[in-house]
Amino acid sequence: MSEASTSPERDRRGRREADAEELLACDDCMSPADAFSVVASETRLSILEALWRSEETPVRFSDLRREVGMRDSAQFNYHLGKLTDQFVVRTDEGYDLRHAGKAVVRAVLAGTFNESPDVEPFGVGDPCVACGAELRASYADETFAVACPDCGKPHGKYAFPPGGLNDRDETELLRAFDQRVRHLHCLAADGVCPECNGRMTTKIVEADDPDEAPLGLSVHVEHVCAQCRHRLRSSVGLSLLDQSDVVSFYRERGVDLSATPYWTLPWCVSDEYVEVLDRDPWALRVAIPEGDETLTVTLGPDLGIREAERGA
Structure with a gap:
């Protein structure tokens, strides 16, 4: 291939960069x-x-x-x-x-510019989805994290502005973090950067080496902003928390999904429930168990639900 030839992906990337430069070019x-x-x-x-x-x-x-x-x-x-x-x-x-x-x-x-607090780790009160030990929360370097102290499995680690610590006890802090994570991924999945409101692209990523995979997930979702380059990684399940099929499935079983911490939902913090059906284009199947029934959803490359089936 000659140097003048470009791939479709490179063409798209070039157009995005040109658009960003045009937006930033302003005489006034x-x-x-x-x-x-x-x-x-x-x-x-x-x-x-x-x-x-x-x-x-x-x-x-x-x-x-x-x-x-x-x-x-x-x-x-x-x-x-x-x-x-x-x-x-x-x-x-x-x-x-x-x-x-x-x-x-x-x-x-x-507190983005003038605060840099740390919070002593504290018990979350919920079990690790992998080993059952009590999860612990920690805060340092403007980042909030929930992880298992026994097996080390991460259950989420995201930026959290220092001002969010003010006037909140541990329970309120966990609730705020849960809602923030949902908000971040909801915006990103809709193509809006939560940092600068620029255009955000979403892609499915499969790690070559599961042991070195980001977030400990062999299959995960990656959102990248074309304007400010903000990057957000997550499990596939997190993108489904506000999907109507999933919300209805839980509501019919007396569970308010919006009030259920995402880290207590195994399909939100693990890729154990994700099956790769195809890679070109991407097609995934996610099993969402609740009680004695399972909702199985099939996702396309945009993470939209193409099919939803219920079964025992």
Whole structure:
């Protein structure tokens, strides 16, 4: 094959990169370095936080200055002017946050830039799906993990902003982590990056060596953002938690799947229940047992359910 020839996958990748560059190419856009320098001021952060806290927006200049607690009107106007257009929008009625301004405040509240806490490992109260020992949860380096201390089987390890630890006991923290994991994979499966809202692609990956497979899974799902390159890996089962066939199957048996921690569902943390039917294109069969009945679903390469059957 000549150097000028390209594969379809390479063509698609090239188009995605070109699209991303086009989106980022903007004559009126502020460079990332300039954007960070603008908000690198305690006064400007105070202005953004004051707008965030305001129950009614837009906020008039005098009311906003009073809320920030700055007496010098000219100095306050200088800092507000630096934020206007990129982080704050000015209207006839006053000032309000733009999306970028809200993102900055959310990042501060989440502790993304200024917090780095650790949490001592604690018992989850649920058994490992592999050996039955009690699972333990841990938090370090802005990552929350649930794993078995006895056999070492991982039951999930994902980024969790430090702000999520605030005002939550262990039970509430586990619930928040469970919901966050579901949310991350729901967005990713729908093609939306949970980090930047860019286009996310989904593919099924089969490891050559099961012993060295990511997440300890020989077959797993990988979501990758074409814009920010954020990568999210998971078991095949996690993509099925909000599928109507699966939700109905559990509901008919008196189980609220949305309130059931995903790590207690063996088909969500193991590939033992996954069977590869075809690889070109991908076709998978997943067995979902509950009580004395099993729901068997067949998935296509997009992880959509093609068939669903129930049996003993």
